[in-house]
Amino acid sequence: MFGYYLLLAFQSLKRNRVLTALMVLAIAVGIGASMTTLTVMHILSGDPLPGRSARIFYPQVDPDPNDGDNHEPRDVMDFHSAVDLWTAHRADRQALIAKGDIRVIAPDANIPALKIRMLATTADFFPMFDVPFQYGQSWSGTDDTSRARVVVISDDLNRKLFGGADSIGRILRVRDSDLRIVGVLKPWRPSPLFYNVAGGRFSDGDTADFYVKPEDIMIPFSTGQDINRNHFEQFTCWHSPDLTGSQQNWPCLWVSLWVQLNDASKVSSYRRFIGDYAAQQMSLGRFNHAGNTRMRNLMGWLDFNHVVPSDVRLQTWLASAFLVICLFNTVGLLLAKFLHRGGEIGVRRALGATRAAVFMQCLVEAAVVGLLGGLGGWLLTLLGLWIVRRQPTAYADLVHLDLAMFMLTFTAAVAATLLAGLLPAFRASRVAPALQLKTL
Amino acid sequence: MHIAPILSALRRHRLATLLIALEIALACAVLCNACFLIASRVDQMHINSGVDEASLAQIKLDCDDCNDVDLNARVLSALRQIPGVQSVSVINAVPFGEHAGDAGIHLDAANQKPGGVVEFYVGGPGSFQALGLNLIQGALPQADDYRALNDFVPADASVWITHALAAHLWPGEDPLGREFWMDRYHYRVAGVVAHLARPSGGEGGPSTREWSVFVPGIPGKHFADNYLIRAQPESLQRVLRDARAAAIKAAPEAVLDQQQSRTIGELRNGYFQQDVAMTGILVGVIAALLLVTALGIVGLASFWVAQRRKQIGVRRALGATQRDILRYFQTENFLIVSMGVMLGMVLTYGLNIWLMLSYELPRLPVYYLPIGVLALWLLGQLAVLAPALRAAAVPPVVATRTE
Numbered sequence: 131m132f133g134y135y136l137l138l139a140f141q142s143l144k145r146n147r148v149l150t151a152l153m154v155l156a157i158a159v160g161i162g163a164s165m166t167t168l169t170v171m172h173i174l175s176g177d178p179l180p181g182r183s184a185r186i187f188y189p190q191v192d193p194d195p196n197d198g199d200n201h202e203p204r205d206v207m208d209f210h211s212a213v214d215l216w217t218a219h220r221a222d223r224q225a226l227i228a229k230g231d232i233r234v235i236a237p238d239a240n241i242p243a244l245k246i247r248m249l250a251t252t253a254d255f256f257p258m259f260d261v262p263f264q265y266g267q268s269w270s271g272t273d274d275t276s277r278a279r280v281v282v283i284s285d286d287l288n289r290k291l292f293g294g295a296d297s298i299g300r301i302l303r304v305r306d307s308d309l310r311i312v313g314v315l316k317p318w319r320p321s322p323l324f325y326n327v328a329g330g331r332f333s334d335g336d337t338a339d340f341y342v343k344p345e346d347i348m349i350p351f352s353t354g355q356d357i358n359r360n361h362f363e364q365f366t367c368w369h370s371p372d373l374t375g376s377q378q379n380w381p382c383l384w385v386s387l388w389v390q391l392n393d394a395s396k397v398s399s400y401r402r403f404i405g406d407y408a409a410q411q412m413s414l415g416r417f418n419h420a421g422n423t424r425m426r427n428l429m430g431w432l433d434f435n436h437v438v439p440s441d442v443r444l445q446t447w448l449a450s451a452f453l454v455i456c457l458f459n460t461v462g463l464l465l466a467k468f469l470h471r472g473g474e475i476g477v478r479r480a481l482g483a484t485r486a487a488v489f490m491q492c493l494v495e496a497a498v499v500g501l502l503g504g505l506g507g508w509l510l511t512l513l514g515l516w517i518v519r520r521q522p523t524a525y526a527d528l529v530h531l532d533l534a535m536f537m538l539t540f541t542a543a544v545a546a547t548l549l550a551g552l553l554p555a556f557r558a559s560r561v562a563p564a565l566q567l568k569t570l
Numbered sequence: 571m572h573i574a575p576i577l578s579a580l581r582r583h584r585l586a587t588l589l590i591a592l593e594i595a596l597a598c599a600v601l602c603n604a605c606f607l608i609a610s611r612v613d614q615m616h617i618n619s620g621v622d623e624a625s626l627a628q629i630k631l632d633c634d635d636c637n638d639v640d641l642n643a644r645v646l647s648a649l650r651q652i653p654g655v656q657s658v659s660v661i662n663a664v665p666f667g668e669h670a671g672d673a674g675i676h677l678d679a680a681n682q683k684p685g686g687v688v689e690f691y692v693g694g695p696g697s698f699q700a701l702g703l704n705l706i707q708g709a710l711p712q713a714d715d716y717r718a719l720n721d722f723v724p725a726d727a728s729v730w731i732t733h734a735l736a737a738h739l740w741p742g743e744d745p746l747g748r749e750f751w752m753d754r755y756h757y758r759v760a761g762v763v764a765h766l767a768r769p770s771g772g773e774g775g776p777s778t779r780e781w782s783v784f785v786p787g788i789p790g791k792h793f794a795d796n797y798l799i800r801a802q803p804e805s806l807q808r809v810l811r812d813a814r815a816a817a818i819k820a821a822p823e824a825v826l827d828q829q830q831s832r833t834i835g836e837l838r839n840g841y842f843q844q845d846v847a848m849t850g851i852l853v854g855v856i857a858a859l860l861l862v863t864a865l866g867i868v869g870l871a872s873f874w875v876a877q878r879r880k881q882i883g884v885r886r887a888l889g890a891t892q893r894d895i896l897r898y899f900q901t902e903n904f905l906i907v908s909m910g911v912m913l914g915m916v917l918t919y920g921l922n923i924w925l926m927l928s929y930e931l932p933r934l935p936v937y938y939l940p941i942g943v944l945a946l947w948l949l950g951q952l953a954v955l956a957p958a959l960r961a962a963a964v965p966p967v968v969a970t971r972t973e
Contacts (some may be wrong), residue, residue, distance in 0.1 A: 458592050
């Protein structure tokens with residue numbers, strides 16, 4: 131029966147090509163617009179560490195004496211708090227994060243000095259965030275304590291400097307120090323660059339820069355304190371720092387800490403630990419309030435920072451409204467189409483077709499329109515994503531149509547058209563056979 | 571034209587009429603709000619930076635390890651030798667460049683009364699004039715206003731603030747001679763300039779865009795490696811190209827910041843690139859929206875015309891002119907669109923309130939509604955024209971045929 135309905139549907143669609151084309155076009159444009167924005171949204175709001183993110187946490191204490199306990203602590207910690215918490219090693223894994231721009235020269239490569247983004251972190255960073263290596267491996271915990279002159283570089287930088295060859299053991303001159311390459315990463319592009327996310331609530335919705343590529347060089351945190359002294363990027367300062375002293379003692383926030391906690395009891399005990407730490411610092415006189423600690427998990431921290439740019443959210447809403455308009459359009463056109471065939475339906479009913487059969491037949495026709503619209507929508511989505519990739523945004527290179535979104539394009543098109551077809555099909559199935567036959 | 575027969579015909583097609591009206595209503599809501607979004611973006615893109623953008627360029631060196639004893643002297647003298655350069659001065663930031671001096675200020679020495687987060691522009695001798703700032707109160711900075719720096723700003727100085735910042739800090743009062751503090755540093759207002767936008771958006775959104783402070787500073791160890799060049803607009807590109815080469819030659823130990831060493835005009839374009847893209851997307855959506863709405867009207871009107879061929883023939887046979895038939899469909903469309911826009915106005919404001927709540931957008935100005943309504947009426951008339959003409963062309967003889 132289904133095959134027969136399908137045949138009827140195609141015949142009926144062929145009969146009034148203009149109306150059919152209008153419907154297919156409306157669905158295609160609506161689906162194309164909304165799937166483009168939904169795909170961008172899907173990519174930007176995804177989990178950067180699937181399967182792991184629930185165990186990754188971002189502890190915060192509040193050393194700022196101008197703040198009280200009544201608002202959110204600053205997004206990043208001061209050197210001493212972060213290093214104290216890290217040194218305690220109370221979590222299953224823990225990594226310090228500090229960053230800055232630094233000058234890099236590869237004596238082996240014939241390329242002028244580069245100014246590149248550097249990440250100073252600790253050995254747990256790589257296993258905790260599942261960072262893939264192409265050659266070599268991460269430095270060890272011992273390297274962290276011995277301030278080893280080692281460096282891990284990105285795939286991009288390895289291609290730029292060494293043409294993608296195995297560069298383990300080569301030397302990079304970073305600022306004024308020679309560092310030995312111990313690891314080269316595989317292409318790694320977390321979306322967003324979650325471990326650097328901070329300050330989203332101050333960015334007025336303009337958060338596209340959370341989606342930049344990871345730093346090209348990564349060095350041990352302790353080594354960074356030697357070779358990049360006083361030049362780390364600061365989140366903010368609560369007093370003007372004394373520039374002649376060491377950055378470690380400035381009243382500034384520039385180190386963050388990420389921890390991995392494998393079960394719920396460890397999470398609650400770690401929460402207690404940072405609470406106790408703040409209380410201890412208050413009794414030592416370093417903090418003037420101690421109740422302001424937080425520990426969000428990774429996705430909680432991303433949500434708190436509103437990582438998805440407000441432009442993207444706005445576009446998604448706009449596209450959805452647009453899809454709704456396209457659907458209204460389709461409802462109207464389907465209604466016109468089905469009722470136009472009142473005579474034919476009347477004959478079928480008079481010959482014994484049940485209302486359910488007529489209803490089904492109309493829905494099959496709607497579904498065919500939906501499929502055709504989905505096909506057009508898919509092409510328009512590809513076009514839309516191509517346009518997005520050409521935009522000057524940090525996330526442009528991340529945007530692509532994955533299998534899930536591809537399937538969703540067709541599912542959404544058919545589902546939307548079926549939904550739009552319900553009412554017209556119902557009306558068509560209510561056609562009274564006798565009345566229609568009389569007018570024939 | 572009598573409306574009663576049209577209304578009674580529409581009543582027989584209640585569902586289809588309602589659908590088109592709803593579509594028009596939604597289109598009206600999206601159209602008005604999207605236009606408003608575009609207008610606010612365009613507004614932001616036309617921000618007055620307060621400086622002579624066409625004549626200015628920036629040279630920025632990344633210079634963590636430079637020999638800073640004579641860096642300024644070397645670079646300044648090299649840049650000043652370039653033919654066509656009108657002036658070269660040291661400055662910490664330029665509009666549409668990178669932030670350099672973002673800091674929270676207070677209106678009292680004890681740091682109890684916050685004044686907001688402002689931008690400190692530190693400018694060396696000549697920079698105030700080079701920027702072309704429009705002084706509206708007070709006098710130009712004098713030689714002894716320029717102070718040495720041991721930090722990113724001088725610790726105690728006379729400052730020039732924007733009119734917008736003055737109005738925020740001391741609404742309705744004379745700002746000249748007033749004081750404010752940044753931590754333990756102390757500043758006194760010596761003048762007011764009409765406009766000076768901060769390099770990029772501030773913490774508080776668009777309303778804080780011009781919260782800028784100009785502090786005269788003496789170039790030195792903590793105030794180096796960023797230079798402002800002024801030249802005739804027509805020779806600026808060439809001067810900048812020469813300046814980029816000259817700066818690298820004068821300071822071989824530095825890395826030239828390729829992205830930031832540009833004319834202010836180029837920095838401005840780069841800064842608003844994303845807004846331009848978003849505006850393009852919004853315009854595209856509006857165009858597609860109008861197209862789809864028009865297609866819907868065309869589709870349904872064509873259907874109705876086909877369905878009523880016989881009635882049209884009868885009317886024609888009974889003496890109705892072609893013009894009468896044309897008018898009929900035009901009036902019918904006008905009525906449907908009118909119903910749609912009436913509902914649409916309510917929807918428009920509903921959507922606007924939602925946008926206000928979730929995106930901190932201002933209220934939609936009332937004049938958007940009549941413009942939106944007019945646009946939809948026009949669209950409806952255009953869309954219905956072809957089917958209505960086809961209806962008018964139906965010959966009276968159709969009345970005598972049986973299908």
